[in-house]
Amino acid sequence: VNMNTENVNTGVRFFTKIPNLAMYTGKDSNDKSILSDMEYNCRVLQVLDYLYYVVDVRGVSRFSVESLVLSCGYKPDNHKGRSNDIFKSILCRLNELGYIKSDYDFDKVKPKDHMECKLTIDYSSNFSIIYDDVRDKIYSVDGVDKSQLFAYYCYINARMHRRSNDEGVSESGGQYEYTYFGFKGVYDNLKITDKAIVKYNDI
Numbered sequence: 612v613n614m615n616t617e618n619v620n621t622g623v624r625f626f627t628k629i630p631n632l633a634m635y636t637g638k639d640s641n642d643k644s645i646l647s648d649m650e651y652n653c654r655v656l657q658v659l660d661y662l663y664y665v666v667d668v669r670g671v672s673r674f675s676v677e678s679l680v681l682s683c684g685y686k687p688d689n690h691k692g693r694s695n696d697i698f699k700s701i702l703c704r705l706n707e708l709g710y711i712k713s714d715y716d717f718d719k720v721k722p723k724d725h726m727e728c729k730l731t732i733d734y735s736s737n738f739s740i741i742y743d744d745v746r747d748k749i750y751s752v753d754g755v756d757k758s759q760l761f762a763y764y765c766y767i768n769a770r771m772h773r774r775s776n777d778e779g780v781s782e783s784g785g786q787y788e789y790t791y792f793g794f795k796g797v798y799d800n801l802k803i804t805d806k807a808i809v810k811y812n813d814i
Contacts (some may be wrong), residue, residue, distance in 0.1 A: 627663040627746075628738040629656060629765045635800040644800065645732075646762075648708050649701070651802040653758035656765055657683040658701050660741060662711065662730055670729055672711075677722040684750035684757045687722055695722055702728075739768040752814055762801055763811045 633645040633656055649655040661682050662672040680687045680694050688694045702717040706728070713728035720726060741764075749761050770792055794805045803811075 625664075625743040626740045627660050628734050629660060629663075629741055629769065630732050630734060631737040631739070631769045632732065633659060634762070634766050634769060645708075645710060646801065648710075649704060652701065653756070653762040653801065653803075654683065654697065655701055655705070656762045657758055658698065658705070659710075659730070659732075660746070660761075662728065663734075666730065671727050672730065673725065673727050675723050675725060676717075676720060689722055739765065739771070741765065741768070755810070755814065756807070759801075759803055759807060760811050760814065763797070763803060763808070766797065766801060 630645075632642070635644050636642045645655060645659070646653070658679065661674070661679055664682075665674050666672045676695050676699060677687045680698050683698070685694045690696075699717045699720070702711070702713075705711045706713050706717065710730070710732055711728045712731050713726070715726045715728070717726070745764070746761070749764055750757055752760060794808055797803055797808055798805070
């Protein structure tokens with residue numbers, strides 16, 4: 612079992628970590644969220660999720676532009692301004708801002724070129740877990756902005772009150788896992804509109 616798996620009963624679930632810093636910072640913090648630094652392009656959460664998924668035991672993520680685009684639920688397209696360019700620009704910006712470290716010139720790589728980078732984000736605390744089956748379900752939804760839907764789910768997940776190991780829930784009592792926040796908070800942190808939030812809540 613590698614670093615991105617956990618045993619659940621008799622099976623194994625694969626997961627990734629999404630840092631809370633990707634979406635929001637503390638009320639008293641002067642730091643900017645990664646989304647804010649990336650002009651609220653929700654695809655950046657998909658990129659960070661994928662880079663964590665393919666990280667090896669030495670902390671190196673190895674991938675190609677084509678594999679990145681496909682894994683994020685899009686079709687590779689090498690035409691100017693299309694999917695390949697969009698994801699390459701995200702990688703370039705993450706590298707410029709120091710969220711990843713790489714010697715590759717992402718602007719110049721070809722779709723199938725092998726690349727490497729290291730995530731420099733602190734994952735020791737303040738993160739949420741994204742399981743493979745949940746991600747697959749989100750990416751299978753048609754007719755929506757998958758990156759926004761994924762970002763909204765990550766936001767809910769990050770804001771969730773979690774039970775400690777010694778807490779339990781039964782018919783007679785116990786603490787449920789829950790979260791609550793307003794539409795304004797979602798817009799301030801993710802720039803997702805009220806209309807989209809209502810749609811994503813239904814989904």
